[in-house]
Amino acid sequence: MISLQSLFEAGIVPSILILGGSLYIAILLFMIVSYVIIYLIKRMINKSMS
Amino acid sequence: MLVNTVDKKVDIMEQITKSQLFSLMLLYEIGSTTLFALGIGAKQDAWIVVLIATVISLGLVWVYTEVYKQYPDKNLAEILHSLLGKWLSGPLILLYALYFFSSSSFNYFEFGEIIRTTFLINTPQLVVLGVFLFTTIYMITLGFEVIARTGEILMPILLIFLVTIYFLASFSGVLDIQELFPVLENGIKPVLKEVYPVVKFPFGESVVFLMYWHMMNKKEHVRKIALLVVCTTGAILVLSNLIMITILGPELTAKSEIPLLRVLFNINIADIITNLDIMGVIIIFIGGFYKTLLNFYGAVLAVSTLFKIKNKKWLTIIMGIGLIVYSTTYYESISFHRWVGFEFNTPYIHSIFSSVPILILLMIWVKNKTKKLK
Numbered sequence: 001m002i003s004l005q006s007l008f009e010a011g012i013v014p015s016i017l018i019l020g021g022s023l024y025i026a027i028l029l030f031m032i033v034s035y036v037i038i039y040l041i042k043r044m045i046n047k048s049m050s
Numbered sequence: 051m052l053v054n055t056v057d058k059k060v061d062i063m064e065q066i067t068k069s070q071l072f073s074l075m076l077l078y079e080i081g082s083t084t085l086f087a088l089g090i091g092a093k094q095d096a097w098i099v100v101l102i103a104t105v106i107s108l109g110l111v112w113v114y115t116e117v118y119k120q121y122p123d124k125n126l127a128e129i130l131h132s133l134l135g136k137w138l139s140g141p142l143i144l145l146y147a148l149y150f151f152s153s154s155s156f157n158y159f160e161f162g163e164i165i166r167t168t169f170l171i172n173t174p175q176l177v178v179l180g181v182f183l184f185t186t187i188y189m190i191t192l193g194f195e196v197i198a199r200t201g202e203i204l205m206p207i208l209l210i211f212l213v214t215i216y217f218l219a220s221f222s223g224v225l226d227i228q229e230l231f232p233v234l235e236n237g238i239k240p241v242l243k244e245v246y247p248v249v250k251f252p253f254g255e256s257v258v259f260l261m262y263w264h265m266m267n268k269k270e271h272v273r274k275i276a277l278l279v280v281c282t283t284g285a286i287l288v289l290s291n292l293i294m295i296t297i298l299g300p301e302l303t304a305k306s307e308i309p310l311l312r313v314l315f316n317i318n319i320a321d322i323i324t325n326l327d328i329m330g331v332i333i334i335f336i337g338g339f340y341k342t343l344l345n346f347y348g349a350v351l352a353v354s355t356l357f358k359i360k361n362k363k364w365l366t367i368i369m370g371i372g373l374i375v376y377s378t379t380y381y382e383s384i385s386f387h388r389w390v391g392f393e394f395n396t397p398y399i400h401s402i403f404s405s406v407p408i409l410i411l412l413m414i415w416v417k418n419k420t421k422k423l424k
Contacts, residue, residue, distance in 0.1 A: 002398060011380060013152050014394045020145045021402035027138070028409040035416040042423050 065267040068275060070198035073205035074344065075259060075279040080286055081341035082157060083252045084212065084333055085164070087291055087309045089244040093300040094230050097291040099244040104284030106245065107253035110404070111280050114260060115273040117407050120414050122269045126260035127355035133413060140356060142406075147352035149403045150258060151373070154345035156387070156395065158182065159377040161338030163384050164308065169331055179374055186343050187370045190350065191363050194265055197347070201340060208336045211329045212286065215314065216293050218326065222317045225296045251396045253280060254404030258348040307384075310334075346373060 007015050066074075089099030121129045126146065130139040162179040170178060189197050219225060234241065256276070263272050294309045297316055306312045310333070314326045350366050359365050381387045 002394075006393065010390055010394050013148065013376075013380070014390060014399060017145065017149055017152065017399045018394065018402065020141070021149075021399070021406075024142050024145065025402060025406065025409065028406065028413065031134075032409060032412050032416060035413065035420065039416055039420045039423070042420060046423060 064194050064265050066195060066198040066262075066265050067267060068271050070195075070202045071263075071266055071272070072275050072279060073201040074198055074262070074340070075256065075276065076282060077201055077205050077208065077337060077340040078258070078344050079252050079256060079279060079283040080208070080212075081252070081337035082160065083283075083287060084290055084310055084337060085308050087294045087303045088248050088252075088287060089241075089291070090300065090304045092241045092244045093235070093304070094232075094295055095234055095241050096244070096295060096300070096303075097230075097288045098234070098241050099248055100284060100287045100291055102241070103245050103248035103253065104280060104287075106249050107280050107284070108277055110249060110253060110408075111256060111276045112273070113408050113411050114257060115263075115276050117411050117414065118260060118263045118272060120411075121264075123264055125262070125264050125351060125355060126257075127352045129260070129410070131355075133410065133417075143352055143356045146403065147349045147356070149399065150261075150345045150349035150352060151369070151376075152399070153255065153258075153395075154342050154349060155373055155377040155380070156391065157338055157341045157345065158373060159381045159387055160384075161334060161342065162377070163381075163387070164334060164338075165331070167384070168308070168311065169327070176374075176378065179377065182339070182342070183370055183374050185339070186346060187366055189343060190347050190366045194262065194347070197343060204336050204340075208333055211333055212290075215310075215317075215326065215329055215333075216289055218317050218319065218323060219293050219297060219313055222319050224316050224318075225293075226299075227296060229296050229299050230292070247396045250400040250404055252283070254400050256280075257404050257407060258344055260407065261348045261351050262344075346370075 002018070007018065087096055089096040089103070092099050117129065121132065124132065127139075127143045130142055130146075133139070134142065158179065162175060162182055166173060166175050166178050189200070256279075259276070263269075266272055290310075294303045294313055297313050298306065298309060302312070303309045308330075311327060311330050314330045317326050318324045346369070350362060350369055353359065353369070354362050354365055381390075
């Protein structure tokens with residue numbers, strides 16, 4: 001695994017890319033999960049209405 | 051009125067054909083990969099690594115083209131903007147711009163340094179990099195179609211030289227097929243362990259083409275061309291691995307910094323055809339130049355789309371100066387450069403940024419489904 005020490009040694013740009021990129025992957029995953037939940041709820045409501 | 055006509059002219063100009071896209075993608079993918087023996091951690095089975103990685107990469111490139119198919123008139127920055135909204139997409143586009151910029155500076159320094167240390171030993175690094183940069187900026191200011199057309203001219207030259215090297219190497223008498231045996235000596239595990247890095251580099255890097263595919267004149271052919279490029283690159287890399295291993299042996303291939311040049315020094319046919327390193331220079335130069343250029347232009351496009359900058363000329367010049375300053379100050383030596391490449395770029399940075407389109411595609415699918423429910 002990557003250590004903070006080596007990340008620090010690698011410089012500012014790789015650090016931003018790795019930390020920022022990981023954060024974004026987390027955000028996108030969170031968005032996908034929430035989209036799926038919304039989709040399932042909507043489908044449930046649609047089904048119960050019909 | 052005049053401005054409108056000029057704008058329209060620019061729009062019409064920036065269109066590329068099938069063969070131009072194929073050439074650019076092939077130049078990009080085989081750009082720096084001919085320098086390394088990819089998957090050499092699996093020793094003599096490196097060619098199997100590349101073969102498996104190519105098959106997996108077909109799936110990855112299919113994902114990229116599927117994202118593009120949903121938004122055929124938009125580049126990656128515009129796709130992110132319309133999918134994630136203004137506030138969420140901004141930082142991600144900026145990260146992508148930084149990623150393209152850092153990849154570009156990585157290649158820029160690498161090729162500048164290789165040419166300086168092997169062929170132009172007494173030339174200062176700044177001169178080599180300066181000439182490189184001047185050509186890059188000049189080509190970008192001329193527009194993408196010019197880049198594509200020159201790519202169309204240079205791609206056959208690169209391929210001819212590569213094939214000639216393989217052909218001459220096969221007839222030089224130094225080739226030993228026995229080096230390839232035993233196949234799968236330690237089982238399939240070491241091979242599978244090496245597959246993932248090869249999928250990310252060079253195939254995962256083709257995410258930059260999401261910035262360019264919208265300029266294609268016949269949009270329905272993009273997927274076919276992209277998949278064809280992956281297959282062709284895979285075939286070239288397998289061949290290149292086979293040649294390197296059979297000539298140098300797996301140990302020497304793994305140890306040498308640029309195995310391609312070692313192969314070239316080994317070619318000697320009747321003391322007449324020798325010193326073929328000039329072919330190596332041409333391959334390194336064309337491949338490296340296009341890789342730097344396309345990554346750099348990707349960064350310029352991302353920044354100009356994000357901040358709605360219409361005059362790309364000045365942006366290119368400013369970012370170009372940034373590129374040379376960053377490359378010369380950040381990379382202390384080629385060994386530091388290699389360390390960053392192997393420890394950070396391939397396992398983490400390429401992984402993150404080539405995986406984001408997969409998540410984007412998932413989001414598009416779920417969004418479309420939710421829309422259909424309405």
